[in-house]
Amino acid sequence: MFFDEPQTAFGNIRRHVLTGGQLGFACWQAPDLNPWFPGPALAGIAPPPPPPMPGKSPTHPFSLADPKHAVGILEASGWREISSTGHELVVTVDRDMIVDDEALQFFGVPAESFAAAWEAIERQLAPMTRDDGRIDAPLAFQIFTAIA
Numbered sequence: 001m002f003f004d005e006p007q008t009a010f011g012n013i014r015r016h017v018l019t020g021g022q023l024g025f026a027c028w029q030a031p032d033l034n035p036w037f038p039g040p041a042l043a044g045i046a047p048p049p050p051p052p053m054p055g056k057s058p059t060h061p062f063s064l065a066d067p068k069h070a071v072g073i074l075e076a077s078g079w080r081e082i083s084s085t086g087h088e089l090v091v092t093v094d095r096d097m098i099v100d101d102e103a104l105q106f107f108g109v110p111a112e113s114f115a116a117a118w119e120a121i122e123r124q125l126a127p128m129t130r131d132d133g134r135i136d137a138p139l140a141f142q143i144f145t146a147i148a
Helices: 006-015 067-076 101-107 111-128
Strands: 022-028 080-093 135-147
Touching: 006 022, 006 067, 067 080, 067 135, 101 111, 111 135
Parallel strands: none
Antiparallel strands: 022 135, 080 135
16 A cells, blocks of 8 residues: 555565465555544645655555456556455444544644644544543555465
8 A cells, every 4th residue: 555666565575475465455545434534534634644745656555455456456556366356344432543633743744733734633533432421443455465
């Protein structure tokens, strides 16, 4: 998800795996299936990520969310017998497992905008918030496997 040259990266991995070896990894499905992710709540509060450098791919948690796109990268990298299986589950977590002040800093939220960011996040998480304050977070991820 965070390779700025995913075809090159998966190709390098492929070159280090013996023929017949296996690759397996998990990545997120589409952001709309992962409503716990605070990114949408921070739109307009945190600066947008910079565009990738010329010839580079964007890097973010959902960069491999489209299975057709991910399969295309793996095929172009020399992998075969590629499969993707989607999974969805709900986990109950404390709010700080999703976002905390350090995460807001990582997202680039200016300190003077923390209150607005927390309000936006609270609105986004409200439908998932239990009476005890914990979050029932729907997780949608996929498992990719491939053969060298």
